[in-house]
Amino acid sequence: MRMTTLYDLRDEDWTDDVKHAIEEWFLEPRALIFCVYFKGDKLKATSDIPLSPVFDLTYFLRQPDFVFKAESFHDDIVFGTFVDSVEANMIQILEYVYAPYFFAINTWPDSVKSEFCSHIHTFLAKLTDMYYKMLGLTVLYIPREGQQLSFEAASADRELVKRLEGVVVYWTHQIKSCIEDQAFVASQKELLCPSDEYDFWVYRHENLSALRHQLKNPAVKHITKILVTTHSTFIHQFQSLCEEIVQKINEATSNIEYLQVIKQPCAILECVVDPDEISKHIPQIINLFRFIWMESPYYNSETRITNLFKALSNQIIILCRTYINLDELFGGATKKALGEFSKCIDCCKKYREIYDTMAEAHNEMKPNSWELDTGSIFNYIDSFVQRCFDMLDVCNCMIIFGRIDEMENINRPMFGGAHGDKFEAKCDQIEHMFQDALNNVKRVSYSILDVQAPSWYDDILQFRTVIKDIEIIIENLVETVFEGVNHVEEAVVALYSLNNYSKRKNLKRIFKRKTAEVWAMFSEEVQEAK
Known part of the structure; x- marks a missing residue:
């Protein structure tokens, strides 16, 4: 049992x-x-x-x-x-049930058996590697063939040695890939944070330690001894990489020790809800980054410290993204969203100011001591800020052209006179055009704050093209409305009806001009009354 x-x-x-x-x-x-x-x-x-x-x-x-x-x-x-798991079952059946029978066959010609068994080893090595790689592990396929032989007897079997060499070549490839895996590989839609960097080095230490443990397996040592005895040309690189694993484990251990100091401050930062509170935590974290930069024997390269700052930028973006509620915005809470986007913009700007101030202070104390790729560090931050500005524009357009405001009831434009119905129909057309453009933005809401999704640039450009068309229609409407104005009272009513459009920056000029015309008309009527 x-x-x-x-x-x-x-x-x-x-x-x-x-x-x-x-x-x-x-x-x-x-x-x-x-x-x-x-x-x-x-x-x-x-x-x-x-x-x-x-x-x-x-x-x-x-x-x-x-x-x-x-x-x-x-x-x-x-x-x-x-x-x-289909892969795990296939490995187990082939390695422990079928392969031993094929390895024990002695009725086949040596060349046929050798080629067939080589293919079995290659298949099992690749399948084992693929299966465990999907689990985030580096696992070596250790052939059972030849384990029952002494290394002297095994060394005398030239075909067996060739097959074992093929396995060791694949081991070398696996170990080399594991050693060269120096950075956390994120999916396309994933932003890595400082805590992810710490977790990566913990994972790397565990993976390398597990690999070193596998290399201590008596079966691995037996195969190594066979190839050393036969003076195989492939064994030297394998042994060299085995020694390098120890160095890389020491590196991972050191990096874990130094990155440990940022674990708690970054965990506290991850719990922040209000973007206004983020800037309070930034100086301490940047100082700890600087400590790691100055003191760590392995983590003191500009590339790695730059990656840490990029991770901090990502963390700030994630916090701001969580704070912004796009569902509420598209549900009509435009004023609330204006405040959220403005807060996030201010937060990102404060982060940049704190970074620049601290970098400048260090460079004043010790010239050229703080030279990092700021373009790379703030690339996503700048992109996120621009998207917030884009959405500020969308919010304002919702208020002006869509009459969507949770704090104020904006009346539909009303016109008198013989052409009043025609003017109101034109305003309805403007509103429908805007709603269609807004619905297009709503459909791609998943990409609005995703700084890794470049499709948003095309989407916002399409939205602004429609807004530009709407502005031209409104300018023409204003001109048409005022063509039929005969006295001051009608002019004032027209201005009042179109007043909500006057809040648009690009339309202020025409409304200022029409307001001046109304004042001139009023002045003329006053003079005539005298």
């Missing part, structure tokens, strides 16, 4: 029926396979493979008509566990 490894298996799952099925299998040598698995919450044990899918399954195999003995049972039984 201890050889069965199923998820959430408990002692109480071993019912009398299961134990009886186990006894029957031992007493029936013709039954070649025995399976233990869960069907629902109930443990099942049968000499057949289940016909319906199961989460995991432990199997036991015997050769035909083989009778087990208690003293040699563990040596004679072949067993394993299938899980819900």
Whole structure:
């Protein structure tokens, strides 16, 4: 029962029926396979493979008509566990069930067997690498072939040595890739924060340590000894990389120790809700970055410190992005959104000011001591600020052209006179044009604050093109309305009806001109009244 490894298996799952099925299998040598698995919450044990899918399954195999003995049972039984991973099951079956039979064949021509077994090793090495790489691990495929031979006997088998060389070449490739993995690889939509940098070095330390542990495996040492004895040309690079692993583990250990100092301050920063509070935490974090820069034996390069500052920029963007509620904005809360975007812009500007002030202070104390790529550090910050400005414009347009304001009820433009209905229809057309443009922005709301999504630049350009068309229509409307004005009272009513449009910066000029014309008209009427 201890050889069965199923998820959430408990002692109480071993019912009398299961134990009886186990006894029957031992007493029936013709039954070649025995399976233990869960069907629902109930443990099942049968000499057949289940016909319906199961989460995991432990199997036991015997050769035909083989009778087990208690003293040699563990040596004679072949067993394993299938899980819900196709790759893991394939590795297990091929490596522990089929491959040993092929390696033991002695009736094939040497060249045929060697080529076939080489392909098995290559396939298993690549499949093992791929499967564990998806789990974030570097795992070596260790061939079982030749393990039962002394290194002298194995060294005399030239075909075996060639096959083992192929495996070691792949090990070399894996180790080299692991060593060169110096930076956290983010997905396209992921912004990395300082805590991610710390987590990466913890992961790197664990991965390298696990790799070093694998290299201490007696089977690996046995293969290494065989290739050293045969003076293989591939073994020297492998051994050199093995020594380099120790150096890289020391580097990871040191980086973890130094990055540990920013873990708590950055964790506190991650909990900040209001962008106005972010700037209070920035100086301490920047000072700790500077401490790491000056004191760490491995993390003192400009590239790595620049990456730390980029991670801090990302963290600030994430906090600001969380603070902004686009759903509320598109639900009509334009004034609230104006405040949110303005706060985030001020926060990003303060961050840049604090950085520049501290960098300048350090350079005054020690010239050229703070030389980092500020363009790279603030690239996303600048992009985020620009997007906030874009949305400030959208918010203002919602108020002016869409009459969307949660704090004020903006009346629909009303006109008198013979052409009043025509003017009101034109205002309705303007509002419909704007709503269509706004709906297009709403459809791409997922990319508005995503600084890694360049598609937003095309979307906001399209929006502004429509706004430009609307402004031209309004200018023409104003001119047309005032063409039919005969006295001051009608002019004042026209200005009042169009007043909401006058808040648009690009339209202020025409409204100022028309206001001046109304004053001139009023002055003329006063003079005539005298």
